[in-house]
Amino acid sequence: MATKPKIASSMNGRLQDTAPKVRKVDPLPRHSAGIKVWLIHRIAGVGLLIYLMAHIATMGTAMFLGDAAFEKTFDVLFHTPIFIFFDVLVLAALILHALNGARLIIMELGFWMTKRKHKTALLITFGLAAALFAWLFSRAFL
């Protein structure tokens, strides 16, 4: 089994750059659409993690404190403008991160792998995201 590429690190305490079989990894070029979408995905992801942890902490505490505290928590969260604004942001970030993540998985499975299809895939993803956001925003916030 001498031909099997060795991925484990061999350079004192540092991971190897890539598996030896991989000749070249194309990075996303600067100023391309792809790098901007990557940035949106990452910022939305970090934002959602911050929201998730605040959400677990708040809801968990409210559940421990019981009836009156629970109702008061929702009273504050649903009637303070800044929290309603955060809800809109969370909705937008969730839709973008979810649909773009689905696009990434589909592309990692090997579909849409030509340059023209990349563009179509992006258009479909963000078109769908805009439609979904418009629908849920008008449903819950207007």
Next chain:
Amino acid sequence: MITWFFQRLSGVALLFVIGIHIWNLHYANPDVPPSYADLTQRLKTIGYIVLDISLLVLALFHGLNGVRNIVLDFTKNEAVISRWTIGLYVVGIVFSVFGAAAIVKIMTMG
């Protein structure tokens, strides 16, 4: 490699789990805020117990592993990476236990 795979797996699962969660709790009846009575009622059904616990674990794993991926983008130093990994494990376990304890408390109230 296995974390790479679980990141995708939890992502696909979260599409459905978060979809159900935010639709049922926040968008199906947007004018009715969730109440304590609804909550205790929901957590008597096995479906919502499974939904809430899988939501907790999957979302925490996906988010904290996402932070680890950011760390991997910035450094190849294995000592730094393992410090972050341990720290993120601690955060994940603390939040999972806290959330699960809250769910169990409502579940077992009677």
